[in-house]
Amino acid sequence: MTAATAALPLRADTLARIGETVPVPAYDRAALTTGIVHLGVGGFHRAHEAMYLDEWMNTDPAAAEQGWGICGVGVLAGDERMKRVLDEQDGLYTLVLKHPDGSWTARVVGSLVDYLWAPEDPEAVLERMADPATRIVSLTVTEGGYSIHPVTGEFDVTPAVQADLAPGAVPATAFGLVVEALARRRERGIPAFTVLSCDNIQGNGDVAARSFRAFAELRDPDLAGWIAEHVRFPNSMVDRITPATTDDDRAEIARRFGILDGWPVVCEPWVQWVLQDEFGDQGDAPARPAWESVGVQFVAEVEPYEKMKLRLLNASHQAMSYLGRLAGYDLVSQVCRDPAFAAFLLAYMSEEATPTLDPVPGIDLDAYRHSLIERFGNEGVRDTLARNCAETSDRIPTFILPVVRDRLAAGGDVTACATVIASWVRYLGGVDENGRPLEIVDRNAATLVPLAAAEDPTAFLRQDLFGGLADEPRFTEPYLWALQSLRTRGARATAAAVAERGARG
Numbered sequence: 200m201t202a203a204t205a206a207l208p209l210r211a212d213t214l215a216r217i218g219e220t221v222p223v224p225a226y227d228r229a230a231l232t233t234g235i236v237h238l239g240v241g242g243f244h245r246a247h248e249a250m251y252l253d254e255w256m257n258t259d260p261a262a263a264e265q266g267w268g269i270c271g272v273g274v275l276a277g278d279e280r281m282k283r284v285l286d287e288q289d290g291l292y293t294l295v296l297k298h299p300d301g302s303w304t305a306r307v308v309g310s311l312v313d314y315l316w317a318p319e320d321p322e323a324v325l326e327r328m329a330d331p332a333t334r335i336v337s338l339t340v341t342e343g344g345y346s347i348h349p350v351t352g353e354f355d356v357t358p359a360v361q362a363d364l365a366p367g368a369v370p371a372t373a374f375g376l377v378v379e380a381l382a383r384r385r386e387r388g389i390p391a392f393t394v395l396s397c398d399n400i401q402g403n404g405d406v407a408a409r410s411f412r413a414f415a416e417l418r419d420p421d422l423a424g425w426i427a428e429h430v431r432f433p434n435s436m437v438d439r440i441t442p443a444t445t446d447d448d449r450a451e452i453a454r455r456f457g458i459l460d461g462w463p464v465v466c467e468p469w470v471q472w473v474l475q476d477e478f479g480d481q482g483d484a485p486a487r488p489a490w491e492s493v494g495v496q497f498v499a500e501v502e503p504y505e506k507m508k509l510r511l512l513n514a515s516h517q518a519m520s521y522l523g524r525l526a527g528y529d530l531v532s533q534v535c536r537d538p539a540f541a542a543f544l545l546a547y548m549s550e551e552a553t554p555t556l557d558p559v560p561g562i563d564l565d566a567y568r569h570s571l572i573e574r575f576g577n578e579g580v581r582d583t584l585a586r587n588c589a590e591t592s593d594r595i596p597t598f599i600l601p602v603v604r605d606r607l608a609a610g611g612d613v614t615a616c617a618t619v620i621a622s623w624v625r626y627l628g629g630v631d632e633n634g635r636p637l638e639i640v641d642r643n644a645a646t647l648v649p650l651a652a653a654e655d656p657t658a659f660l661r662q663d664l665f666g667g668l669a670d671e672p673r674f675t676e677p678y679l680w681a682l683q684s685l686r687t688r689g690a691r692a693t694a695a696a697v698a699e700r701g702a703r704g
């Protein structure tokens with residue numbers, strides 16, 4: 200395919216022709232019924248869970264007969280565009296893997312068979328979740344989507360949650376929707392569905408259980424008791440770097456593969472899913488897809504895998520992003536190909552994060568750390584630092600602060616972690632070291648920006664989310680050092696200095 204003019208719009212009726220160029224679903228989509236409702240259909244769900252299902256149904260002719268098609272649900276107002284695009288494309292989308300050598304491989308994924316936008320039709324969402332055919336409700340609603348307080352770990356009753364708890368309210372949050380659907384199932388004698396969180400949170404299933412049960416408790420304690428008894432919340436470790444799709448991606452997909460796709464997904468080739476096999480009984484119907492036949496790892500204890508991934512991969516994204524942006528970089532691959540920053544990341548991973556991990560069955564942690572530097576360095580992926588700099592007040596408490604707490608408890612040094620927090624403070628200054636503006640995307644920006652600019656450099660650490668770190672000299676000493684170093688020497692030299700100075704305890 201050479202000219203975009205020859206490209207075909209992606210739809211059910213063009214699929215056979217598109218299939219002459221790229222692999223398309225081998226199963227009969229028209230006959231595929233829904234068994235999973237997924238809340239938060241963004242890039243990641245489509246690169247991961249939906250892809251695994253598609254692969255399973257492509258490789259096992261009997262799989263599609265089990266009715267595991269996905270009905271996507273958009274909960275937020277901003278999901279309207281996804282609704283329009285997926286409706287126009289009959290739920291189909293292109294998944295493109297970007298390889299380190301610059302080549303792209305594409306396929307069309309067909310496991311998403313329907314999409315409902317909750318603000319438009321909440322009743323349809325509720326009835327789809329209450330339908331006995333729905334056996335799993337999965338979620339990728341971001342770290343902030345569980346309304347968990349960063350320090351207490353308790354459910355936060357935000358104004359949106361409060362509104363969903365009002366008598367007669369039409370549910371508008373994930374909590375309101377899921378709990379109302381469970382109430383209907385209980386009333387109708389239908390087994391509870393399994394709630395499967397696929398977000399990057401330590402103990403994501405346990406956290407989801409805490410949030411949904413807390414909401415139910417506030418709504419109706421009897422219902423909360425039924426949920427505690429019947430709803431399963433498996434934990435999982437999920438992994439595939441999936442940057443936001445750009446217009447350049449769309450144009451290139453038309454050029455390379457002849458597909459006009461309104462919202463394709465682009466990602467790295469690596470994919471991993473480690474899942475706890477805790478799915479609620481569904482009577483005669485299977486409780487979950489046979490994902491193990493396409494490489495999903497089912498294990499009894501997911502925690503060591505989650506911890507490894509969150510503290511090495513996701514925390515490294517935080518560790519590189521503010522420093523990298525301050526130094527003038529835009530892409531993850533650029534920072535990781537700079538030896539000073541690569542050394543800083545390896546120092547953070549091996550000296551501060553790894554000592555806090557438990558042994559991970561079957562994983563060589565040294566090889567894992569180096570594989571991360573390689574994955575980050577994949578120039579084809581074009582993951583932006585800006586993506587990882589957004590909503591920091593959710594991400595730092597999820598990925599970096601647990602390492603700080605464990606290190607301090609064990610009497611270890613936290614210089615690299617403190618440097619990451621200091622780089623966030625510098626980043627909130629809104630300009631990089633070359634005077635270029637830095638965009639601050641954080642729902643708490645109005646609080647964060649003035650605190651970062653305060654005369655007392657520890658004022659920033661007095662926020663709730665740091666849980667008392669301002670009074671911990673073993674943290675404030677390296678933090679003040681890093682702030683000063685960033686001011687006087689800049690991000691690159693500071694990163695190099697941390698890497699050179701090595702572990703101090």
Ligand SMILES: NC(=O)c1ccc[n+]([C@@H]2O[C@H](COP(=O)([O-])OP(=O)(O)OC[C@H]3O[C@@H](n4cnc5c(N)ncnc54)[C@H](O)[C@@H]3O)[C@@H](O)[C@H]2O)c1
Pocket residue numbers: 238239240241242243244273274275277278339340341342343344345373397398399400437438439440441442
């Ligand atoms: N992108 C990745 O590389 C990646 C990899 C592993 C895991 N994840 C997990 O998936 C999540 C989503 O990533 P993505 O790349 O798909 O993002 P995305 O921006 O493409 O999609 C996010 C989706 O979540 C929805 N959402 C956000 N907040 C919500 C809320 N409070 N309630 C309900 N819905 C909400 C949005 O409306 C959107 O549909 C991440 O936060 C992370 O936990 C992402």
Ligand SMILES: O=P(O)(O)OC[C@@H](O)[C@@H](O)[C@H](O)[C@H](O)CO
Pocket residue numbers: 342398399437438439440441512513514516587594
């Ligand atoms: O998506 P978040 O907010 O959980 O974290 C940002 C990135 O670290 C994350 O998306 C990674 O790319 C992903 O977790 C890789 O599997």
